[in-house]
Amino acid sequence: MNQRKKATIRDVAEAAGVSIATVSKYINRQQSFSPSVEEKLRSAILDLGYSQNPAARSMVTGRTTAIGLAVMDISNPHYANVMKGANRVALANGYNLLVVDLEEKSTGVRELLEPLVLRTDGLIVSARIPKDVVDWLAELDKPVAFLGQPERQGVVSVGMDSVEVASLLAGYLAQQGFTRIGYVGYPRAAWNVERLRGLHAVLDPAGIELMEFNAEEPTSEAGERVAAKVLLRSDRPQAVIGCNDLVAIGLMTQARALGFRIPEDVAFAGIDNIPTSRYVTPALTTVDVFSEATGEAVMKQIISMVTDQPPSDELRRQPLLIVRDSAKRVSGDDIPAKAEELSKSEELGK
Amino acid sequence: MNQRKKATIRDVAEAAGVSIATVSKYINRQQSFSPSVEEKLRSAILDLGYSQNPAARSMVTGRTTAIGLAVMDISNPHYANVMKGANRVALANGYNLLVVDLEEKSTGVRELLEPLVLRTDGLIVSARIPKDVVDWLAELDKPVAFLGQPERQGVVSVGMDSVEVASLLAGYLAQQGFTRIGYVGYPRAAWNVERLRGLHAVLDPAGIELMEFNAEEPTSEAGERVAAKVLLRSDRPQAVIGCNDLVAIGLMTQARALGFRIPEDVAFAGIDNIPTSRYVTPALTTVDVFSEATGEAVMKQIISMVTDQPPSDELRRQPLLIVRDSAKRVSGDDIPAKAEELSKSEELGK
DNA sequence: TTGAAAGCGCTAACAA
DNA sequence: TTGTTAGCGCTTTCAA
Numbered sequence: 001m002n003q004r005k006k007a008t009i010r011d012v013a014e015a016a017g018v019s020i021a022t023v024s025k026y027i028n029r030q031q032s033f034s035p036s037v038e039e040k041l042r043s044a045i046l047d048l049g050y051s052q053n054p055a056a057r058s059m060v061t062g063r064t065t066a067i068g069l070a071v072m073d074i075s076n077p078h079y080a081n082v083m084k085g086a087n088r089v090a091l092a093n094g095y096n097l098l099v100v101d102l103e104e105k106s107t108g109v110r111e112l113l114e115p116l117v118l119r120t121d122g123l124i125v126s127a128r129i130p131k132d133v134v135d136w137l138a139e140l141d142k143p144v145a146f147l148g149q150p151e152r153q154g155v156v157s158v159g160m161d162s163v164e165v166a167s168l169l170a171g172y173l174a175q176q177g178f179t180r181i182g183y184v185g186y187p188r189a190a191w192n193v194e195r196l197r198g199l200h201a202v203l204d205p206a207g208i209e210l211m212e213f214n215a216e217e218p219t220s221e222a223g224e225r226v227a228a229k230v231l232l233r234s235d236r237p238q239a240v241i242g243c244n245d246l247v248a249i250g251l252m253t254q255a256r257a258l259g260f261r262i263p264e265d266v267a268f269a270g271i272d273n274i275p276t277s278r279y280v281t282p283a284l285t286t287v288d289v290f291s292e293a294t295g296e297a298v299m300k301q302i303i304s305m306v307t308d309q310p311p312s313d314e315l316r317r318q319p320l321l322i323v324r325d326s327a328k329r330v331s332g333d334d335i336p337a338k339a340e341e342l343s344k345s346e347e348l349g350k
Numbered sequence: 351m352n353q354r355k356k357a358t359i360r361d362v363a364e365a366a367g368v369s370i371a372t373v374s375k376y377i378n379r380q381q382s383f384s385p386s387v388e389e390k391l392r393s394a395i396l397d398l399g400y401s402q403n404p405a406a407r408s409m410v411t412g413r414t415t416a417i418g419l420a421v422m423d424i425s426n427p428h429y430a431n432v433m434k435g436a437n438r439v440a441l442a443n444g445y446n447l448l449v450v451d452l453e454e455k456s457t458g459v460r461e462l463l464e465p466l467v468l469r470t471d472g473l474i475v476s477a478r479i480p481k482d483v484v485d486w487l488a489e490l491d492k493p494v495a496f497l498g499q500p501e502r503q504g505v506v507s508v509g510m511d512s513v514e515v516a517s518l519l520a521g522y523l524a525q526q527g528f529t530r531i532g533y534v535g536y537p538r539a540a541w542n543v544e545r546l547r548g549l550h551a552v553l554d555p556a557g558i559e560l561m562e563f564n565a566e567e568p569t570s571e572a573g574e575r576v577a578a579k580v581l582l583r584s585d586r587p588q589a590v591i592g593c594n595d596l597v598a599i600g601l602m603t604q605a606r607a608l609g610f611r612i613p614e615d616v617a618f619a620g621i622d623n624i625p626t627s628r629y630v631t632p633a634l635t636t637v638d639v640f641s642e643a644t645g646e647a648v649m650k651q652i653i654s655m656v657t658d659q660p661p662s663d664e665l666r667r668q669p670l671l672i673v674r675d676s677a678k679r680v681s682g683d684d685i686p687a688k689a690e691e692l693s694k695s696e697e698l699g700k
Numbered sequence: 701t702t703g704a705a706a707g708c709g710c711t712a713a714c715a716a
Numbered sequence: 717t718t719g720t721t722a723g724c725g726c727t728t729t730c731a732a
Contacts, residue, residue: 019703021703021704031701034702037701037702055404055726056708056725058708059710059724059726060725060728074437075427075625077425077430080425084425084451096465096469097448097449098416099437099447099448101433101438115404116446118404279599279600281606360709360710371719387718405709408724410724411711
């Protein structure tokens, strides 16, 4: 069955008594064959254990049947789930996934991506990379789809609208009756300004104060680190939005360590709806951005670009508010610093 | 700078006025050159934006400078962190990572792995794949390193000793004074029997009863689903070990939903020390298996195999017990087998 | 339906 | 130090 040395198309041709061209056409299902040839080919391939050498094929066709995926941080469950979706669609279509974890780096990114361009037919890249790298990619003679909206027009991007996501959350918090809301952002991300825009768009008209803070990284650890700054102050926000669930969970954990009751003393909400958010206490209110479906969608998109097919009519999904316990307006009591107007609207009972 | 068509080695040779062999040697740093040639090469490559075609190179050298990584479930933070470590070492050594998420499948695994073998110089594969696939891989003419110990001798494997991990945890729980301990395993994993062995090795001599349960999958959801079966019984265990943190967290969450106080009524412990385990309430006692370091180690290992270097003298790391609140023996009283009583837990007073 | 032959871009002898 | 050349395994005209 298995030879010591990999069988080549030539070995198959010889074993089957046909030319290599015929073998090539056979394995690529490019035409029909006489039954006798077909059978000989089938068995020759089988007992030589032959399989195509992708490098050789790639050389002449110029295609690799591989897609590159570059994410900011694979240990962020959002990205892991994007990858899960992308992986599924890639495998189903006969593509392999070349993955690069950027580890939240902002320098040397292009050097990391460079090897991918020759090795793949198309690239999926987080929009959160430096602008010059986005530009370089966009100018490349290779299909690229961005995860999220980069600071550049005219590129393909898949993912939620950041403004919308933020507005959705702001709307809910406003409706809960919070009047002073904190946002812990991550200024190095392109979406940060959009989030802020979405927040302001809803909160400003409602006369709700928005306090802006920044995390050093979009991680739980960074959330923990910034918590004291956000919470230990006379004008402490009544509700705090983390720029993602990880940050929110870090904030919430540290808030509890500082002695705050959640959500009575301070409420929390996140963005992404990572699996963990359901298992923390209290369960985290968040916005589902459908990470896995996003991964599937972006992979479908890049594959259709690569194969010159019309883009899949995957409609842009709407973000979905996930109401859990961490951001319920439970009591109207003290929380002061100054006066707290109770009697705000209390629509959602439970 | 950037041509419409990718520049080839021939273009560079022409632009620099040298032969393609010289260019090849130059880009592979195989010898030294006269200053004039060196300079011409440098600038020609630069302004043609040339880069090596990996497929072409691979064809003649037979090497791909890519490593395959197949994990059971990339949304399990353990695997995501293994991948993070592997990614880091791979990139640092000029290798690219071809990743396959097996999605906990147990059929068709070989078909998923097959394309990787021709595309990579070596493979890192979870030991939790079907035995026949392990055998196939082991017989392959390609370096393979397993993540964890598969049911087969004589293969390279990196990761914690499952017996040891289980014993460590059992030792702690015994020391805490628990006398009836539950283990929620995942029978389809090769490590399951070893875990059991490690547990029994410690608990049996101590006269501690071990109750065995199984989760349908190694996930939090499966943990939640099995919780009732584990807990709603007259001989309820005083402490429950999840076969990984995910399962333990699911169990714990559902236990709380069922009205149990943790760890007073029932204690929990997991295995892996995924980041989340620190953020649940109460924080989960677990065993650190150093996922990320494992990823680094296994990648170093496979690279040294691929390059015929002596295996890195990475010593096998010991698992580390992480004591947190979920498994502290708080009350010595007799956990009643029936109803729950007492007031609610007031936890943090503030 | 089948085959011959020309490369794809590169490396590695071997020569010069 | 530099160049010539023979392939690596495959696909793809173009003929037969």
